[in-house]
Amino acid sequence: MSTLKEVAKHAGVSISTASRVINGKEYVSTEARQKVTRAIRELDYQPNLIAQSLVKGRETRQLGILVYDISNSYFAEITMAFEAVAYQHDYTVILCNTAEGTRTLKYLDMFMQRQIDGVAIIGSQLETEEISRLQLLLQRGVPIAMAREKGWLLNPLLDVLDNQTGIVEFDTSEGARMAIDYLVSQGHRRIGGLFTVERDRLWDDPRAQGFRQALEKNGLQINEDLMVADLKTSQSGGFLGMSKLIHQKIGCTAVFAYNDEVAIGALAHCRQAGIRVPEELSIVSMDDTEHSLYTNPPLTSVRIPRREQGEFLAEYLLARVRGKNPPSRFSLPVYLTLRQSVSQVPNNHDLGRV
Amino acid sequence: MSTLKEVAKHAGVSISTASRVINGKEYVSTEARQKVTRAIRELDYQPNLIAQSLVKGRETRQLGILVYDISNSYFAEITMAFEAVAYQHDYTVILCNTAEGTRTLKYLDMFMQRQIDGVAIIGSQLETEEISRLQLLLQRGVPIAMAREKGWLLNPLLDVLDNQTGIVEFDTSEGARMAIDYLVSQGHRRIGGLFTVERDRLWDDPRAQGFRQALEKNGLQINEDLMVADLKTSQSGGFLGMSKLIHQKIGCTAVFAYNDEVAIGALAHCRQAGIRVPEELSIVSMDDTEHSLYTNPPLTSVRIPRREQGEFLAEYLLARVRGKNPPSRFSLPVYLTLRQSVSQVPNNHDLGRV
DNA sequence: GTATTATCTGGCAACGTTTGCAAGGTCAAT
DNA sequence: ATTGACCTTGCAAACGTTGCCAGATAATAC
Known part of the structure; x- marks a missing residue:
């Protein structure tokens, strides 16, 4: 597992110089740059993101997504859109299925431990304890975004989070x-x-x-x-x-x-x-x-639009990670698509058969 | 973001001692143990998995899954089973959708950079370049597992991987x-x-x-x-x-x-x-x-059984991570489920309407 | 009493990076 | 020749852990 040190040695430069080349920084002679580039190629060097994350504080370039049931194509499509946006920004998605049992809480803890950059929540109703974990996450500067239906009687604790999280909702x-x-x-x-x-x-x-x-x-x-x-x-x-x-x-x-x-x-x-x-x-x-x-x-x-939900969630989180302050509320319109499963009832037809 | 150092300070012990408590190691006085435990609670301390992974070498406790199309419930169910097994072992799953374009290659690189513990591949046919990336992964000790259909004309390069990877197949x-x-x-x-x-x-x-x-x-x-x-x-x-x-x-x-x-x-x-x-x-x-x-x-x-595929993939990878040598081949039986979409053709009925 | 062992503790190096800093160059302007 | 501006480079400290090692203390054996 070649390291930066090995690359530097192989190229005959210092670690700092090698690092500068990798990060495309200025103040590197073309000669040094070439030598390092070659060393990288010859050693199949890949930077260790773990070490990078550690030194950079946050910046793990990972987003977590809690989704109720990935085998439901409604959720799957939201997840796909979310993943697509993340991918475009070189972010990676941790998938968590929350349908069975009480996985949410443990997953939130795992997110904290993994120093994740953002959390999206779709379709899981949150228990009190889970909400307090979310608050902890927020305190630590981790942005959170949720997709939700308007009108649910929410756990009053959620109000505290409300104006600190990104929310895409639909009526x-x-x-x-x-x-x-x-x-x-x-x-x-x-x-x-x-x-x-x-x-x-x-x-x-x-x-x-x-x-x-x-x-x-x-x-x-x-x-x-x-x-x-x-x-x-x-x-x-x-x-x-x-x-x-x-x-x-x-x-x-x-x-x-x-x-x-x-x-x-x-x-x-x-x-x-x-x-x-x-x-x-x-x-x-x-x-x-x-x-x-x-x-x-x-x-x-x-x-109920799905792609838009996934995209909003990912884009909100990524913007927050970048220190921006994106609009935190997004209302999706719903509308009726007419197809053939409804027919007109004849006037005299009062009682249905079913 | 409380660190171990802060916990140690708060508890009035050294970092080493705090670390021992967290990892449940022996040779810690009950008094020290209590103090540290309390400090952990009071500071809402969560160990930093990034730092842990760095010092432990591999052991990121993450598995990657490349799946062709997560919105297809066939793949979704495999993924769910995979995630469920990973979850039980405190592993996290990175989801990668490979249907659009050539995401596979970049994802494999990301996996290397993230020091991932194992990779599962479902339903993506692999290009030459991707295979060489997989070889690199294997060289570096990362186990790989694949689900595949018997009988595809495979890229001959795959033969090299063949006996180094876990494979669940079905005819x-x-x-x-x-x-x-x-x-x-x-x-x-x-x-x-x-x-x-x-x-x-x-x-x-x-x-x-x-x-x-x-x-x-x-x-x-x-x-x-x-x-x-x-x-x-x-x-x-x-x-x-x-x-x-x-x-x-x-x-x-x-x-x-x-x-x-x-x-x-x-x-x-x-x-x-x-x-x-x-x-x-x-x-x-x-x-x-x-x-x-x-x-x-x-x-x-x-x-074509789905849960079994996901479970095999995850279990194989986890066993390999643990240094075990699990059976690397698993053949799933397929069988016909009879329902109502087929009817008998009357003897004289030679030409169909369609 | 001393020697031996078991238990407990803290110091320190390491993991692979990034980054601030200072030292050493080169070069044009004075 | 001297100054200063600008490049280029390497050293070393950090990031938050783990785990080895060496002291320190307590318990046991002779």
């Missing part, structure tokens, strides 16, 4: 309202919902809030039996949710799904149960991932 | 044969294929090889017009591929898709073109990701 409550409004405009009156929060915290979920608000606004009554909660955020969750909804024996003509994955599962269950979508049942969902284009039928879904 | 050619055999057993005689390699390298792809072999074995002739090549490995690729196949105007009753993503795209195109699957056209694919369960109809697909 899923508004998105849900748009989706429901659209369903109503198509004549739907009995609309079911598939949610992933626990039942007793149902109204904490902004998507559920939007769902409710839109129904109320349109003068429809809320029937909590039509709202399935506590599902896994996955296709299997949607599958199960749909079956539960059917067992309710309360007809609905449309279903709002928490996200595309859930909707895909729901779609699969409909198919198995012989329910035609959208003829007999309309479905809307959220995220608008690539999948929603290729389902049968393609899903009408609320678009 | 997709065999998988393709199983899939085709099954189609034939269901009476299919004209079978199309959707592939992602370039046309002129078509027979390099083991899946194409298996496709061909199975047809030949069953006495069916190969019609290259029924084999679409050069598709993107994505839903959009499958969508496009299916449309090309239809335009061939050569009827086929079944289609073999390169993987689930491609199959999902193909399915979507069928739907749009009004072709019923499996009644009018059967589809088989490979990977057997979670998606294949929830498509309409659920896909018959060749299972």
